[in-house]
Amino acid sequence: MERKARAFWLRAPGHGEIRDVVLPEPGDDDVVVRTLCSGVSRGTESTVFRGGVPESQHAAMRAPFQDGDFPGPVKYGYLNVGLVEGGPARLLGRTVFCLYPHQTRYVVPASAVTPVPDGVPAGRAILAGTVETAVNAVWDAAPLLGDRIAVIGAGMVGASVAAVLARYPAVRVQLVDADPGRAAVAHALGVDFALPADALGDCDLVVHASATEAGLARSLELLAPEGTVLELSWYGDRRISVPLGEAFHSGRLVLRSSQVGMVSAARRSRRTFADRLALSLYLLADPAFDALVTGECAFEELPRVLAGIAGGEVPGLCHRVLYGPVAEPAGS
Numbered sequence: 646m647e648r649k650a651r652a653f654w655l656r657a658p659g660h661g662e663i664r665d666v667v668l669p670e671p672g673d674d675d676v677v678v679r680t681l682c683s684g685v686s687r688g689t690e691s692t693v694f695r696g697g698v699p700e701s702q703h704a705a706m707r708a709p710f711q712d713g714d715f716p717g718p719v720k721y722g723y724l725n726v727g728l729v730e731g732g733p734a735r736l737l738g739r740t741v742f743c744l745y746p747h748q749t750r751y752v753v754p755a756s757a758v759t760p761v762p763d764g765v766p767a768g769r770a771i772l773a774g775t776v777e778t779a780v781n782a783v784w785d786a787a788p789l790l791g792d793r794i795a796v797i798g799a800g801m802v803g804a805s806v807a808a809v810l811a812r813y814p815a816v817r818v819q820l821v822d823a824d825p826g827r828a829a830v831a832h833a834l835g836v837d838f839a840l841p842a843d844a845l846g847d848c849d850l851v852v853h854a855s856a857t858e859a860g861l862a863r864s865l866e867l868l869a870p871e872g873t874v875l876e877l878s879w880y881g882d883r884r885i886s887v888p889l890g891e892a893f894h895s896g897r898l899v900l901r902s903s904q905v906g907m908v909s910a911a912r913r914s915r916r917t918f919a920d921r922l923a924l925s926l927y928l929l930a931d932p933a934f935d936a937l938v939t940g941e942c943a944f945e946e947l948p949r950v951l952a953g954i955a956g957g958e959v960p961g962l963c964h965r966v967l968y969g970p971v972a973e974p975a976g977s
Contacts, residue, residue, distance in 0.1 A: 650751065661951050683746075683771060708744065710757075722745070759773070790813075795820075808931075835933060944966055
């Protein structure tokens with residue numbers, strides 16, 4: 646019998662829909678996964694939803710199991726947690742994380758899923774892709790014992806970076822955001838919070854994740870001489886200006902990028918993508934990360950909710966998508 650599922654597709658920029666899809670016949674080394682929940686990666690998926698991926702980045706921005714092409718129709722997403730219903734015995738019945746779009750069931754190679762540790766609930770495990778970005782950023786940043794660090798932008802990525810950095814010994818970590826409401830998130834993660842005007846300066850390292858010109862300018866202002874700004878923001882098709890006057894040259898300041906698609910060069914010979922993802926799931930045993938999930942919806946509501954997220958009407962951090970029997974098509 647033909648195995649069917651349902652998936653969220655961006656039909657065209659600004660217009661999402663739920664479609665029936667036919668699953669391929671699984672091979673000997675494949676797994677069949679029934680989705681339990683998925684997460685909306687707010688910044689990236691908003692950019693995709695509004696059609697803001699630059700043509701020059703269409704190949705680089707492809708998700709591992711994306712169907713279609715930018716700007717649409719395209720099936721996009723990469724924060725999926727599900728239950729293995731078919732496949733190798735070692736994975737049967739296991740809860741797994743996969744970089745898969747929003748879809749009720751799917752078939753992927755067994756090597757594409759990572760078992761979720763017993764101490765990590767499925768609803769928190771959707772954050773693994775975001776925490777993976779944070780892990781790679783911290784590997785790129787390579788902070789030293791006692792460093793003074795600011796993280797600007799208390800979104801999903803910035804808050805995750807701050808949470809990881811806060812576990813370093815003897816560092817000063819401050820999460821900075823223009824929204825005073827993000828102080829509660831910082832508190833839950835165990836880090837200090839400040840508004841941009843009140844942020845502590847003389848920083849050895851500033852991680853910028855606000856995706857704003859003002860945030861990047863403030864990042865440079867907070868650096869100590871020879872300090873580094875690690876840029877995590879992705880601006881899509883937007884052009885921004887960078888203030889390279891004032892103390893940029895005299896202070897020998899550094900501005901460098903980090904990108905989750907490639908393992909940090911310092912770790913490349915010893916660590917794999919699988920290592921990074923497994924470490925991220927290990928870190929998610931800490932219930933403090935629950936503070937990053939600030940909304941929920943049913944799978945059927947995703948077209949409406951994603952439009953609201955992309956348009957700014959649905960605020961918050963990670964939005965969790967729940968899947969139930971009603972999401973399955975007839976004959977699946």
